[in-house]
């Protein structure tokens with residue numbers, strides 16, 4: 001059963017989505033947009049609120065039924081939290097138990113002493129009213145079994161401890177934020193799983209671990225799993241101002257006033273963003289006009305308020321109530337409305353005005369795309385945009401602000417949607433709602449094997465270890481080991497008489513891991529960190545730790561090469577404490593296993609440690625009885641077999657004959673093979689299979705899903721391809737930068753400044769990190785250093801920054817080859833410094849919202865007015881001769897008479913050579929200029945300039 005979305009609930013309550021959003025935000029819910037899904041408790045409280053205000057229909061809907069069965073799953077509403085970020089903070093702000101932590105919950109067949117029954121904590125529907133982490137559910141924390149209970153213990157005892165005993169003998173005092181752990185949902189872009197590791201202490205407060213660097217374990221463990229990316233945060237700040245507050249609006253644009261036409265509405269004093277402002281909603285009557293300083297601009301001016309009267313009666317003073325009655329208009333009324341909607345011409349074009357409808361535009365869309373959606377001529381939009389002070393071609397992709405400004409001007413609520421949202425919408429248009437599916441899964445969940453990635457420094461033995469594990473398949477020995485590389489394999493281990501499986505991703509290293517994450521796929525449940533006992537912690541060991549921690553993936557350490565002379569496994573343990581990985585024997589909760597990949601020593605223990613860590617830290621369950629969803633791990637074009645893709649099933653069961661869509665590839669599963677090359681008819685969750693039958697080769701990290709039929713699969717694939725093409729055009733999308741951090745912070749888009757520090761020497765990196773973490777930034781915002789390292793900025797750094805929306809601080813280092821290009825195209829900001837204090841100052845200023853870009857005025861050119869023409873249409877036209885530089889249409893200008901500035905802040909509104917409109921005129925040529933300023937005279941000089949951002953020292 002699908003969750004109710006904001007707009008649906010708003011409709012039901014007879015209010016606008018925006019009003020509902022405002023209410024929800026003010027009551028502390030993190031709801032992103034009107035398409036956001038709402039948890040039942042939130043729905044209920046909203047209904048109650050609005051009923052108390054004005055009793056309306058609310059009960060008896062299908063959702064009431066939902067609520068009845070709605071306590072959230074253990075482990076948080078994983079997928080929903082992932083997908084729509086903070087949307088689901090509401091119902092689950094109280095860090096609760098994340099998962100049944102014992103093997104019992106996952107594999108009921110196992111014997112677990114007193115913990116036979118799956119232990120599923122239920123979220124109380126009242127949790128949303130208590131956004132602070134409380135000790136309420138700490139019982140589950142306390143009973144979290146320690147993986148340590150396993151190692152080296154007798155089976156029976158180990159089991160019991162494992163299932164019931166607290167790790168250090170003492171109950172864990174505090175709750176663990178129960179952020180949704182998206183772990184295995186390929187459709188999620190963000191991670192919210194609290195790490196299982198760490199100090200295990202309580203993590204209340206909204207800024208856990210922000211500045212505890214240096215204390216082993218505390219920084220990372222305290223790092224907010226939840227605050228990380230999208231998961232519900234304890235102590236989440238309620239009521240951020242929504243977008244639209246002080247964003248630029250058309251009215252702010254220079255020259256906007258000059259296109260005012262007779263009959264335009266007068267400007268509304270104050271207010272936000274013209275047509276999108278809140279004014280009209282709250283009853284701004286006709287004629288309330290535009291926002292800040294918008295002088296009756298074009299067809300700006302609150303289309304919703306100003307044009308009251310359209311729609312239903314209540315709409316006469318705004319939109320209130322109009323929506324529900326809109327369907328019942330007479331033809332005449334409709335016609336009238338249409339005529340009213342037809343804006344007066346602007347710049348010679350007439351565009352039917354919207355009435356505030358929400359239009360979704362994908363990132364990187366162009367005017368042509370918008371034109372298509374609102375059914376107008378693209379050229380007309382080009383003209384309108386031009387009059388808003390921006391020039392763009394019909395096919396050029398535009399940024400969000402431009403679209404919003406344009407939407408406000410045209411009377412539409414234009415929403416630029418992220419690729420994830422877009423894909424969700426796309427799937428929804430095919431009646432596929434992944435979020436709802438997962439919610440429905442709850443009662444059908446069955447344990448699934450963990451998916452493991454092996455990471456570590458070069459030559460520490462990752463490949464050898466994967467090889468050794470491959471041959472340690474103690475159950476399925478008849479094949480004599482896995483022979484084929486398909487990108488992942490599954491081994492079975494006999495643990496305490498139980499046959500259990502683990503899936504290994506067969507591409508070692510964090511590069512593949514991060515690259516997949518960059519594509520939105522999170523396949524890894526657990527990372528095995530390989531460290532050579534004769535070598536110790538090396539740069540890539542640290543990188544691997546950072547990457548795993550950034551993804552909130554628990555780590556099991558394999559101390560390898562213990563057969564070698566000079567091997568010192570204890571040294572590795574103590575070294576790793578500095579990185580927050582504290583071995584159990586040192587009082588921590590990370591399992592360390594000594595192995596020799598070469599001599600195949602300790603492999604079984606390692607596999608057991610993986611299973612125990614999974615049991616203790618993760619809720620690895622999936623519904624096998626549904627259509628398969630998962631991720632493509634590897635794909636290639638095989639000469640004989642065509643496109644071959646290794647797909648990891650994450651939920652449901654994949655069958656031969658299923659119609660699948662993988663990213664923008666599609667097809668029908670003709671045959672499936674396992675890692676032995678054996679044909680398999682069906683693949684359960686966590687099973688990797690090589691699939692043939694796709695029409696094209698997908699990319700690693702593409703998510704796949706089974707569609708109802710071939711046609712649907714093809715249509716989804718086609719639409720995705722079109723969306724991808726469009727997204728390519730929007731490559732220059734900007735992520736977080738230090739300069740705009742304040743803005744995105746205010747808009748509630750982020751509350752953590754993620755940094756990656758790269759430097760030339762480790763001392764500098766450490767000093768910088770240390771100083772940065774000491775910055776006192778208050779409680780509103782967090783600083784998180786997600787990765788630090790020595791050496792040039794690599795593709796990996798940029799990938800990580802892409803995933804986690806981080807800024808890279810480069811201290812005396814430069815990007816490696818082509819990396820700058822990648823950063824540029826991905827919109828990742830790299831800030832270069834050679835003085836530590838400058839970096840600290842900038843970061844501090846960014847956090848405090850004081851780091852504004854510095855602009856300087858750059859002269860473009862000047863022209864002397866030779867003659868003044870009067871035109872009824874254009875006002876006074878200055879017949880001029882360009883004396884220096886160029887005169888450019890749209891440039892800022894000032895009028896100088898006898899060396900004195902008589903008018904400033906003008907704009908070259910139109911520029912002509914002979915009879916033609918031109919964009920610029922160079923030195924020595926004559927031209928006709930209109931400035932929108934009447935008092936011009938022969939001999940005056942028009943100086944033009946533009947503001948350019950100045951580089952900081």
Ligand SMILES: Nc1nc2c(ncn2[C@@H]2O[C@H](COP(=O)(O)OP(=O)(O)OP(=O)(O)O)[C@@H](O)[C@H]2O)c(=O)[nH]1
Pocket residue numbers: 456457458459460461462463464465508560561562563564595596597598599
């Ligand atoms: N003595 C000993 N040598 C090992 C062991 N494990 C790996 N080696 C050796 O270490 C070297 C590197 O092993 P790999 O498995 O290739 O290491 P890797 O981490 O995959 O290296 P890259 O693929 O380069 O990142 C090889 O020569 C292995 O034979 C071990 O347990 N004991």
